[in-house]
Amino acid sequence: MWKEIILWIFLAVNTVTDIRTKKINIIWSVIFGILGIVVFAAGGDKEWISLISGIAVGVYLLAFAKMTKESIGLGDGFMVTAAGIWMGGARTLAVL
Numbered sequence: 179m180w181k182e183i184i185l186w187i188f189l190a191v192n193t194v195t196d197i198r199t200k201k202i203n204i205i206w207s208v209i210f211g212i213l214g215i216v217v218f219a220a221g222g223d224k225e226w227i228s229l230i231s232g233i234a235v236g237v238y239l240l241a242f243a244k245m246t247k248e249s250i251g252l253g254d255g256f257m258v259t260a261a262g263i264w265m266g267g268a269r270t271l272a273v274l
Contacts, residue, residue, distance in 0.1 A: 181217070185264045192257055202253030207260045214263035231267025233259055235274070 188210050196202050218229055236259025243250045262270040 181264060185261060188264075189257075189261065196253075202251065202257050204253055204256045207253070207256035211256075211260035211263050214260065218263070225266070228266035228268070229263060232262030232265055232270050234262075235267055235270040236260070236262045239274075 188206075192202055192206070215229075236255055239250065239258045240252060240255035243252050243255045258270065258274070261273070265273070
């Protein structure tokens with residue numbers, strides 16, 4: 179439950195920032211993603227396929243952003259990658 183609360187806070191902060199500035203802070207997304215990997219590694223839940231697939235969804239979005247000359251911004255890709263680390267691949271795809 180606490181992981182979901184942390185994720186919601188991250189998403190809420192990014193939403194407010196995006197609405198106000200039309201930008202997503204990539205550094206905060208990277209920090210949040212690293213924190214997610216640390217929490218994953220420290221926890222007893224070792225569903226590596228979920229972690230890897232969550233990262234893969236975000237990496238796919240980053241590649242799509244590059245291919246389309248950022249019609250979807252890189253910040254969005256980094257944010258989805260970070261959220262994917264916390265949610266796993268299936269849940270991240272469902273959100274997208």
